[in-house]
Amino acid sequence: MAEMIKLFVNGSEVEVEAGKNLIDAIGAIGIEIPHLCYHPALGADGNCRMCLVGLEEGGPPLVPACKTQAAPGMKVLLNAEHIKKIQHDVLEFQLINHPIDCPVCDQAGECSLQDYYMEYDGQKSRMSEAPVSKSKKLDFGCGVIHDQERCVLCGRCVRFCRQITKTGELGIVNRTDDARVTIFPGRPLDNRYAVNVVDLCPVGAMTSADFRFKQRVWFLKKARGICHGCSKGCNITIDHNREKDQDDLIYRFRPLLNEEINGYFICDEGRLSYKQENENRLTEARRGKTAISLDDAVTTALKEMAKAEKIVLLISPDSSLEQMAAVKSLAEATGAFLSGFSDGYIKKGDGDDYLIQDDKAANRAGLALLAIDSSRENFATALEDAQMLINFNSNLSLSYDSAELEKLIKDKYIIAVTSHDSDFCKMANLAIPAASFTEYRGMIISCDNILQSFDKAIDKNSPPVEISEIAALLGGSLKNSEDQYNALKEVIVSTESFNPDTIPTAGLKLN
């Protein structure tokens, strides 16, 4: 439990966490102090002066809040006329050369400078000189586009590359109004976390080549999610929108703060993995090459299952715990061999010592928890004797090349229950479309053994059925979420009693 202290803000006593600077301490109780250069992940730099606040008694009358620790009894002044005037003047200084053309800026709607301008300045520029002109639309590499004219030289992007990725590609050159952020000649951004500078930039000076000018941010709906790009389980904001007569589409993933897992950042690969949620989806059931209804597909599957003496079920290591439990119950009901084989999801040596993991499976720990066999040999041996393979969304192409895959499934009846179309899906006798991870509620366990839950974020025009529902239709005994939770309660041992509705947003560390 954090130590709390009492201090005064604008004459009222408040209780805040000890050991924090004034921006974070007072911000945590809902009182914002304007700031540009400070970011909790990068520390205080003290260069923008937007955060100047008054101190009554004991100390200098004016202090930068980012560099001032909250102390017991401190009397902080935010709303006095002279403080408002200082903030207004600092802002006017920041805006001397900054274009005031928010309607055409990609950052409009999520720009600190725009918000502060509306709150503290809101007046026409008094400059009679033409603003200094600088370069626009500079390609800094890694999908980051820089606009030097919009830059307020807060240095967050530079510090990110020095302190977090330790790659140091960015620097500020020149002085006074000629100062600008730049890369070194021939040395573009070259790290796997580079696009975080776009989120860090408090203004529209760093934009993402992938996202810029595709959507106005105020049209985007936001949902909380968990990246399924690797086993780290980084928390993300899913920005999505349904345009007129269109489907609900995702426009970007952004990092969502989780101090226990990813802090403020995510990797670029995970960030761009949103595209897979929109593209190459299997949208209708197929028997061979013929489109059929879901009911027809289930009837066909049941008929073929009744004919097969031995069945192998394969479950993806990306599936939620609920889905794994549901498919396991199908295996128990039908006497099928259940495998979580997914060696191909592991890219040895690809991970780093920060967030990115070798294991690209989001929930391998779930397979272990539910004691689902994942050995390559056992899968291959079981399949050799079987007449049927039902693959619940596992990407076998990661483990076998197409010749090997063809040989492996030759003479078997193949059912692909899958969110995405693929070569494997095209080889299947029967393909059943399934929901992808942004389209259902579920739980996964990260590589750090942290149990996390996520909600359904996307509502498709024709919502694909969830894997656990399909497993139930095919004969699994877990017919609904209550059945699934009851089955999971038996295996999830935590320090607190397990309840899927009360998993903390930071996740639950399992024993």
Ligand code: SF4
């Ligand atoms: S580009 Fe953005 S983050 Fe970088 S110094 Fe300029 S304003 Fe700050």
Ligand code: SF4
């Ligand atoms: S580190 Fe892994 S979980 Fe995190 S954003 Fe990247 S791919 Fe996704």
Ligand code: FES
């Ligand atoms: S936030 Fe304090 S000086 Fe910039």
